[in-house]
Amino acid sequence: MKRTEIEKLLGQIESLDAEEISKVKKVLARREGRVEGSVVLQEKEESVEACPHCGSKDIAKAGSKGGRRRYKCKAEICGKSFNALTGTPLARLRMSEKHIENARCMAARLSIPKTAERLGVSWETAFRWRHRFLRLLADRQPEQLAGIVEADETFFRESFKGQRSGLPRPSKKRGTPAASRGLSKEQVPVLVARDRASGATLSKVVKSTKAKDLEPVLMPRLTKDAMLMTDGASAYKTLGKAHGVAVKGIPANKGHKTSGLAHINNVNAYDERLKGWMFPFKGVATKYLQSYLGWHRWLDADKKSGKARRLLRAALG
Numbered sequence: 407m408k409r410t411e412i413e414k415l416l417g418q419i420e421s422l423d424a425e426e427i428s429k430v431k432k433v434l435a436r437r438e439g440r441v442e443g444s445v446v447l448q449e450k451e452e453s454v455e456a457c458p459h460c461g462s463k464d465i466a467k468a469g470s471k472g473g474r475r476r477y478k479c480k481a482e483i484c485g486k487s488f489n490a491l492t493g494t495p496l497a498r499l500r501m502s503e504k505h506i507e508n509a510r511c512m513a514a515r516l517s518i519p520k521t522a523e524r525l526g527v528s529w530e531t532a533f534r535w536r537h538r539f540l541r542l543l544a545d546r547q548p549e550q551l552a553g554i555v556e557a558d559e560t561f562f563r564e565s566f567k568g569q570r571s572g573l574p575r576p577s578k579k580r581g582t583p584a585a586s587r588g589l590s591k592e593q594v595p596v597l598v599a600r601d602r603a604s605g606a607t608l609s610k611v612v613k614s615t616k617a618k619d620l621e622p623v624l625m626p627r628l629t630k631d632a633m634l635m636t637d638g639a640s641a642y643k644t645l646g647k648a649h650g651v652a653v654k655g656i657p658a659n660k661g662h663k664t665s666g667l668a669h670i671n672n673v674n675a676y677d678e679r680l681k682g683w684m685f686p687f688k689g690v691a692t693k694y695l696q697s698y699l700g701w702h703r704w705l706d707a708d709k710k711s712g713k714a715r716r717l718l719r720a721a722l723g
């Protein structure tokens with residue numbers, strides 16, 4: 407756009423009323439989403455090195471289709487065409503320019519109906535997109551936790567929200583408030599472990615807080631020099647002995663008092679942020695709990711801007 411045209415446009419903005427401003431904002435947000443989305447897509451296109459079907463590096467550019475660069479695999483046994491999104495979770499999603507906006511909605515923790523409205527898609531589409539992203543985040547855990555690692559368990563009420571059939575126990579009586587409908591009295595344990603120096607956080611639903619159920623989740627991720635700080639539960643001491651990892655138990659009644667390096671304030675604070683963030687959802691269905699934990703990890707990991715772009719990058723691998 408020419409400089410004079412921009413100046414003219416900016417001048418016109420000055421005379422907008424409130425309703426017009428909100429319309430312009432919507433157009434700008436959509437436009438920004440498309441620009442950011444295309445930046446991420448372009449990065450991905452520039453990094454294409456191998457065929458996603460067979461792994462061959464013998465590939466050639468083959469024009470473009472739907473605004474995306476096409477490639478053709480030159481391996482004799484394969485010969486398939488693909489683009490930068492082939493083989494990624496976003497490959498079959500239409501309207502890819504809306505994904506950055508969807509990622510923004512997730513960063514803002516918008517509800518499904520609000521997300522649907524903002525994206526101009528149906529409720530079902532918004533639901534499907536959200537859960538596709540959530541599945542990506544669910545198992546994205548830190549590969550290793552080093553140095554001082556604070557570990558603790560936190561609990562969430564078991565919930566069968568949204569499940570109409572196959573309930574393991576009789577449905578709630580009439581008159582149960584909507585907020586607690588489908589919540590049982592069972593508590594689902596979640597292990598949270600935080601690398602104090604890097605802030606890398608593991609959060610995972612576990613079967614129980616017994617050593618045998620914590621072991622496969624926690625122990626493979628601890629480096630040899632790790633020092634585990636916990637609330638003093640015997641399960642961790644058992645695991646420490648078995649794996650040769652130093653374990654320090656901090657008595658629970660010490661609360662938030664710090665005594666030098668021996669504390670679990672970091673993981674406690676994380677638990678509190680997690681609980682606070684989960685609260686407005688009023689009891690996440692247990693089958694989605696792991697996904698929501700991943701969602702929160704992603705949001706909590708980096709307070710800087712550009713979350714939406716990072717989510718898209720994560721989705722593209």
Ligand SMILES: [Zn+2]
Nearest residue numbers: 457460479484
């Ligand atoms: Zn191939």
